[in-house]
Amino acid sequence: ESPLIQSGGSLACTILDHDKEVFGQTFGWKSQSTAGGEDASVPTKTPTIRVIRTASEIVQAKLLPRLIEELYPAGYTDNNGIETAILLPDERMLMPVLNSLVDTVERINVTMGYPLAQSSISLLADKWIKAQANMRTIHDVLHFRTEAAIDLLNSLLLSPLLTDKSRRLMKTLEGTKTFYISATELQCDSLTKHLFTPPADGSALLDTLFALLESIAQSIEENRPSNEEEDIAEQVANIELEQLYYYRNTVNRLKGLISEAAMTMSPQSAALLLQGLITGTAIPFEGEPLIGVQIMSMEETRALDFEHLIILSANEGKLPSRTHETTMIPYTLRRGYGLPVNEINEATQIYDFFRLLPRAKRVTMLYDARTDQSGGGEESRYIRQMRYLFDTPIEVQELHLIGSLPNSPHISVPKEGETLKKLYRFLETPQDEHASSDLKLPALSASSINTYAACPLRFYYEYVRGIREENAPEELMAANDFGTVVHRAMELIYQPCCSGGEVSTQMLSQWLDPANAIIARTVRQAYSEEYLHTKDVKGQLTGLNHLYCVMIEKYVRRILEHDKSIAPFRYIASEKRVRGSLALSNGHRVRLQGVIDRIDEFPGEVRRIVDYKSGGVSASLKSWDSLFSHINGKPGKDQPSAISQTLFYAFMMRTQMEKDGEKRNLPLCPTIYSFQSLYKDKDEYTGVICVPESGGGYSSLTDFDQIRDTFEEKLRRRLDQMFDPDIPFAGTDDTKVCSYCPFVTICGK
Template identity: 35%
Template sequence: MKPLLQQIASVYLREHEQELGNMLFVFPNRRAGLFFLNYLSKMIDRPLFAPETMTVNELFARLSNLQTADRISLLFRLYAIYQSLSKKEETFDKFAYWGEMLLNDFDDVDKYLTDAKQLFTNVTELKQIDSLFDYLSENQIEAIRRFWSSFVPTSESAKQKDFRATWEILYPVYEKLHTELLASGEGYEGMIFREVAERMQRREELPVEWSRIIFVGFNALTPAEEKLFTYFRNNGLADFYWDYDIEELEDSTNRGSDFRQANLEQFKPRYELADEETRERTIELTGIPSAVGQAKYVHQLLRELYPGNKEEYSSEELMKTAVILSDENLLLPMLHSVPQELDKVNVTMGYPLSITPASTLIDNLFALQRAIRQKGTQTLFYYRNVQIILQHPYLLQLAGREAKAISDSITQYNKIYIPAEEFADNELLAALFVSNESPRQMAAYLTKLFRLLLQRLQTTEENTPPVHLEQEFLYHCYTAVNRIEGLLQNTEIELTNETFARLMKQLISAVSIPFEGEPLAGLQIMGLLETRGLDFENVIITSLNEGVFPQKQSAPSFIPYHLRKGFGLPTGEHQDAIFAYHFYRLIHRAKKVICTYDTRSEGLQSGEVSRYIHQLKYHYRQPIAEKIASFDISFSKPETVEIAKSEAIRQKLAPFLTEGSRRALSASAINTYLDCPLKFYLSTVEGLQESDDVEETIAASTFGSIFHGAMEELYNTMKGRMVTAEAIDSVLKSPTAINDAVALAFTRSFLKKEEGIVYPEGQHLLTTGIIQKYIEQLLRNDKKLTPFEYVASEYRFDERFALPSGKSVNLKGFIDRIDRKEGVTRILDYKTGSHDLTVFSGIAQLFDKEEKKRPKAVMQTFMYALLYQQQQGNCTVEPGIVIIRSLFKDADTKLYCKPERQATPVDDFNDYKEEFSAAFAQCLDEIFDPALPFTQTQDSDKCKYCPFTVICKR
């Protein structure tokens, strides 16, 4: 079947070939005009003047004496008017949302030529309806009566009173807005429509430049448009062509036919359109349990429609196929799903500016401003916001080295708030990290920043197409910011940065960047409204779900439903009728219609196919090939991962056995091996570690480090001397000494500063206060043991341990505390966790890989005792553990061996030395045994918090 536009082009070329240059063709959208001219050009074999084409909105703007007003400036103007009339102290922040809604309502009121005074009348008695609205039909009057019956003054609620109070000033607001806009020669779209309609009603002559005006492809007309059509018809200038020759729309019960009869009767075409071809249409419906999955399915459909190479298909051939996106969020997945062979693609929807990196940067900058802290004259920025901005693509490209250095510094020194001075060395970073207290400052800041970004990108060496695209994004954002900055400078209205952020978001969300390329070439990807007046052989409609197609939600409105219905303003039923018309018109001339819908039922999503499919199937008896696409998901048993000790891996293990090498095993590494050999391999042999992150609060590991550091600082003054009760009392009686020791440890362990001392504040002060209490209690416990000799704190050792196999292993460690009393040397390890055990059943338990609660701390302390004896010679060593969390209820530091019921304290390591040394050597031998691979633990509980689960897929 011939497309409607092609038929009209053929008729007018035949009847008015020489007059076409003086004619105007009016379409529902610009794209229809482009397609029409394309059809016309292919029928012409000699030079001719082409007719002018435009949309009906452009025609109204051409005929009007008013200029289109800026939307944001309209909102400011409306707020000033509302404030002057309502006498309410309402901030612009609160007004902004419903001010937008009111502008939309005023737009409808004007386009539908509604009597605003009558609409916004305060009806105090129901009997007034009959006299006030006698020009309306009975159905309209009944709708108005239904609404106002709930607002009878005798039973008004507080909300009803608020509604009436606002409702009473709406007409004065509407009237004053009109007066001010007319005085400045401006108007919003609906006002321009009404101005032209009223001039026609007053029989004023409109500035018509054409010999004939042809209206093509319209359906639901506003009263203003009806007046325009009637004016040109009565003056003998107009011709009308409707796309109503559709079987389904001849059915009066079909909502899509609501406007058909009236339009055909009022506005008849001059020429008969003849399309003698017969239609052979097939319809397919596929349910897919995924939104993005539909885009991937379209890839397969396009492959089937165009199976050959791209050279085989002309642009004209590709133009016969349209992909309709009911859900605009599928635009990007769809663009990535188009086969590479189809290199000519035209996207009519444009690329939303709101999803570009430039828009994301604006959101990040507003978030940065919200979290700023002022400390005296110093401006501090919250680290999370700083790091997000430093990792933004623009910053990585234009200041990557400086951004990385600052980001690394934040992580390394655990900076929560970063002063502005740290960004001063780079012009771009210095312009970014600035405090802005007011919207005017913020607007100037954004304008300056985007200008700087554009300049930097223009001078970048990598002047590639992606850079050009980023410049386009930045330019549109710069234009939006510049526009709103100008508006803010010309208004005295006060608003917050939050409202300014919302206005910016609203302004940016309305901008769509057109894709470069020939609009009349290639595969067409478009929204439903862009299809008006166009016909395609192959139509692919995605997201054909109820609630999406047609859309369930209607635009928010201050005018209640019954009043809208009573005064003939558009309602939900009106939108349903428009959707139905577009659907049936779109598929009418298609040879192949393929629809997909999302079968998932979750949240507000029903997984139900659109009502139009049911109508086609059951009411019109159209054959529909239906199928459900499914994904083959099988849960295979995870394979056990093991790493054989190949030659390459043995070479990586060799440094641990080489004397003088820096590679050495610690007690925690050996414990890791006993828990999971694979984890040992990844962390110790390969050196894979989790990336560092900033600690906002003091983590458990840092808590322990601060405790260790403070204890070392306090006891360092007594190192190598006899500790007496008086010496400990002097420390306990000096809170400053303990406080300074904790602050110093906080500076070194948390802030990672090697010089100076920073006293904790806020939440950190609470945590360090707890550490201070633990230290005081440990000192009290130590006082009971006095006198004793304090040997060392954080004692480091590096020892080589000989194995029966003849190998020697490099071992290292830090002993938290060594003291001596009555010839017995105590080796103590501080433990901050609650899971550390001081009781064990025997040496075998310390090396049992299957043991769920293996006493790791005991194994570590025994290892320290073994190596200390090896270093210092044979002496009496008592290993022990200080459980910090138990200091207030238990001062015992001893280890206990409990093979059965009776627990025996470990007073002398020599009693366990031989057995432990043999088991320890066997464990180390196993680590370096080339025949034994590094295997994965079988205990999945040990994998819960392991950072390597992504690798081993446990």
């Protein structure tokens, strides 16, 4: 045995005191004569050592093909590949390394085994155990975390087992906004009953997991490709079955131990024991050890020599490894009675490392130089020992990555073929007169026209192709959801007054009285319907749900306080749907639609078209040229989209009134209720839109008909451009728009 292993002392002292002669010969020191003469078995030539700093561990794996080409400039063959060993101190690098070498070498020999803890079946089991661990009891009913349930059901291994019921459940979960969902709601078929039934004890947890593994194995066998050409799918199925085999064996082993000990343990304890067994299990590979590149860990190189060494993850903390065995025997007793201690493990690692170097010709070591990673981007202590203790010449290289973004091609979609056909769906046709309901016919809204003004390409993706942003549950409430709840709360409050009911100051005072709790109950109902997607409002909302309701209640109360200051008035309608059309310059008519948040009127004065806005928007239009046109600036404040939308509603309302033959009794007054402005300017805020005058200055717009022709001209000009076949759908040049666009990954900006 080497005296290095026997010493068990500190690492640096061990090198200097016990192995200075051997390592000195390795790195060019003069050998000292002994009674038997010099040790002729140790070469005196120093190997070529190179250290490469990289930006990540994945870059190290991607660099391997180039390193293989440098080692074999005349061409690589599997016969001479046995002279090369790729050492992986970090076993997680195995799959990236194999994927990187697939096009460079034909035959490889993997001796380290694939960690079972990194297999797909292990990841699925961890998701299931995590979902069980995050359960909580709400009103004496067990609930699972919605995010964990979605993540579990989206697993690829469970995809063949999903039924129509479980797929509908997934769709429901992805649209809900609740953080937790009851176990009874999740149990819709046999699969979900297995997944979302809480185990009574540790044995039940293992039994359920074993049954789930059996179902997955059976589905893989049934869906195994029969076509001989599908070699890759066949190999994937074999790998998954092999992983299942080892995982089931581990579960059976733990079940046997628990049964043999006749003990009862909690599901959490069984999960921890299973995790410990899985961590120490590896799936062996079958290969030919006498041909091709060798991929192995450091401890598997004992008694083996290679001419070329490529060592990945040469970071401090990974080489040597910081993993230490934890036992119930204290360190002092282990050291006193000669039991294995951590120093011996470190001494073994350093012996394995320095023993490899004497007979190697070329050694390449790569490490992750990022400071935010494990080891702080620090190179291994072995590299520093070679450099400073043995004065070994080491070539240091640094792999630089180009930080500039690639030039994304400018995407431009011509209006032709199927694209033009889908765009023309918004145009009126002779068949419209025979349609049972015009509500089913495609029509453009104010938001869609503003979307086109901001970015025609986004309009193409969203309204022509019909691609919608994924509606995934989030921890925090989105701004559009917040506004939707406020809209619904205001609709519910004024519901008794619709169709011309009078709203008096006394009525509003009664609603605002905290003792009546009318606003609180209405907000909770709106929140449950629009955000939680449930009509069951029994019980108190807790946590974030309660805080959101308190915030929404403050906004609703402020709107009603403003209404009280201008009362009395008549309330006409809430969420009023209006439809109409506009003639283009070429004679075609475009179908238009909108939903007006609120319509009220002051008898004998004006009828207001009110639009609620949760953000801070301006009610002053800077210029008519900015209407339905995108202006570079901060979204929401610099854009006139809120004004153009409110004017659009007034235009639609006037058009529908003319279509229905309703007389023009009162002028239409477009009004914006900005929640933030209502708080900032409590006494002065009116919400009436201000428009520029021809002679300069601004004036309050209390009669929409005064600017109707100007508005119609601006709207027609934008729609002419939208339906012009010669103008393609192109992306915007304003990158600020791309920062909040859901299609930014498609166009690459």
